[in-house]
Amino acid sequence: MPLAYLYHPDCLLHDMGTGHPERPSRISAIEEKLRVSHLMDLARYYEAPLATRQQLARVHGTKYIDTVLNFEGKEGYTYLDPDTMLTPQTPQAALRAAGALTHATDLVLTKKHNVAFCNIRPPGHHALRNQAMGFCFFNNVAVGVAHAIEEYGLERVAIMDFDVHHGNGTEEIFANDPRVMLCSTFQHPFYPGSGADTVSDHIINVPLPAGTTGEKFREAVTTQCLPALHQFAPQLIFISAGFDAHEDDGISMMRLQVDDYIWVTQQMLEIADKYAEGQIVSTLEGGYELQALAQSVAAHLKVLIRA
Ligand SMILES: [Zn+2]
Numbered sequence: 001m002p003l004a005y006l007y008h009p010d011c012l013l014h015d016m017g018t019g020h021p022e023r024p025s026r027i028s029a030i031e032e033k034l035r036v037s038h039l040m041d042l043a044r045y046y047e048a049p050l051a052t053r054q055q056l057a058r059v060h061g062t063k064y065i066d067t068v069l070n071f072e073g074k075e076g077y078t079y080l081d082p083d084t085m086l087t088p089q090t091p092q093a094a095l096r097a098a099g100a101l102t103h104a105t106d107l108v109l110t111k112k113h114n115v116a117f118c119n120i121r122p123p124g125h126h127a128l129r130n131q132a133m134g135f136c137f138f139n140n141v142a143v144g145v146a147h148a149i150e151e152y153g154l155e156r157v158a159i160m161d162f163d164v165h166h167g168n169g170t171e172e173i174f175a176n177d178p179r180v181m182l183c184s185t186f187q188h189p190f191y192p193g194s195g196a197d198t199v200s201d202h203i204i205n206v207p208l209p210a211g212t213t214g215e216k217f218r219e220a221v222t223t224q225c226l227p228a229l230h231q232f233a234p235q236l237i238f239i240s241a242g243f244d245a246h247e248d249d250g251i252s253m254m255r256l257q258v259d260d261y262i263w264v265t266q267q268m269l270e271i272a273d274k275y276a277e278g279q280i281v282s283t284l285e286g287g288y289e290l291q292a293l294a295q296s297v298a299a300h301l302k303v304l305i306r307a
Contacts, residue, residue, distance in 0.1 A: 003305050004107045004116035005043040006100040007031065011120050014093035016085040021251060021288040022135040027119050030284070033294035034119075034301070042305050046107065048100035048120060050092075051143060055102050058146035059139055059173050064130040068094060068137055080132035094122055094137040101144030104281045109152045109236070115304040117241075118283040119297075125167040125240045125285050126192060133169060134192060141240045141283055142173045145180055148236055155179055158234035160225065160268055161186075162261075163242020163285040164252040166195035170240065171203055178202050181232045183225040185217065187245065187252050204228045210253035214260035217245075221264060226271070233275040237268055243287030243296040251288050261296045265303040280304060 012024040034040045056065050071078070072091040080086050097120040104116035124141055126134030141159055148154045158181045159174075161167035166186040171194070174180040181202045188196050188207030195205040206224050208217065243261065245254035272280050282304065287293035 002114055003043040003301065004046055004104060004113040005034075005040070006046045006048045006104050006116060006118045007120065008048040008096040008100070010092045010096045011048070012093075013089035014087060014122055015089070016087070022122065024121070025290060026287065026293060027121055027284070029290040029294045030119050030297045033298050037298050039298055039301055039305070039307070042307060043301075044113070046103060048096045048118065049103050050095040051098035051102060051138070055143055055147060056098060056138055058150060059129065059142040061130040068132070081134070084132045084135055084137070086132070086137070090122070090137060096120065097122055097124065098138040098140050098143040101140045101281065101283055102147045104283070105144045105147045108279045108281055109148060114278045115280045116282065117301055117304065118281075120284060123242070123285040124283070125161055125163060125170050125242070126165065127169040128172050134165065136169060139169045139173060141238050142170050144281055144283070145174070145238055149179055154235045156181070156232055156234050157236050157238065158229055158232060158271075159183070159238045159240060160264070161240035161242070161285070162245065162264055163240055164245035164249070164254050165191055165242065165286065166205065167240055168192050168194040171195070171198065175200065175203065181228065181234065183229065185221060185225070187212070187254050190252065202232070208254070211255060213255045214257050217256055217260055218263055221267065226267060229271050234271065236276050237272045237280045239268060239280060239282035240285045241282045241297070241300060242285030243293050246287070246289065246292040246296055248292040249287065249289040251286070258296050258299045262299050262303055265300050269303060
């Protein structure tokens with residue numbers, strides 16, 4: 001079983017209301033697609049555990065962690081930013097999402113699996129050290145990366161973030177940590193507005209104009225991300241796998257197709273094979289058009305499984 005598939009039904013509990021694009025059906029649509037396409041037969045299912053406070057505190061402030069976790073069991077809801085609503089069920093879902101990343105990291109680094117995919121929500125890459133943002137509460141991928149560094153002593157960990165939005169939370173958390181390379185491709189100018197002017201040799205920001213096609217995306221990844229990743233020689237690769245740059249996704253104006261997600265996943269696998277013993281931990285970020293999302297995830301996993 002090459003693929004570890006991490007999920008937990010608690011991730012469905014967090015619900016920001018009718019009409020909100022970051023909705024529970026996103027992960028159900030993916031799970032259904034993996035089932036009918038028999039990709040699930042090639043994966044081993046693991047229940048995502050709850051992240052511990054200690055695991056979260058590697059990348060988030062304790063006061064902020066309390067703000068989120070203490071809302072459990074309360075009534076009503078509160079907005080932590082204009083589109084990010086904290087509900088009484090959010091803490092449970094957010095802990096599962098972050099816990100999926102630590103467990104996926106364990107499964108890969110103890111060689112039980114080469115690759116892992118976390119079908120979880122809420123997503124994480126906008127979550128700052130001390131602030132929820134852009135549908136995100138805890139920065140799941142950052143929790144996984146910090147776990148790999150602290151528990152396994154890794155010295156070079158790369159994150160490829162191909163979500164259509166800049167991975168600003170991940171950037172903030174690792175801005176001063178040269179053990180982590182972040183490559184983020186994103187529509188710009190666009191939400192959250194950051195990323196165009198970062199100057200750092202381990203934060204590779206690739207702003208792309210609205211209307212960018214797969215061809216231009218591949219060109220940008222080839223010229224800007226891949227050389228940096230080769231030079232960095234990561235011991236483990238994380239993927240912040242957002243599929244909202246798909247042409248059919250109404251949230252952005254990018255024009256990627258399923259083939260482009262296949263291509264970028266192949267590139268990551270090549271880097272992983274060369275430097276990281278083929279080890280990749282991928283986690284869901286954005287992607288809001290259910291059919292495009294489910295198809296893209298299935299294609300992404302098919303590459304990771306080498307099916
Ligand atoms: Zn996004």
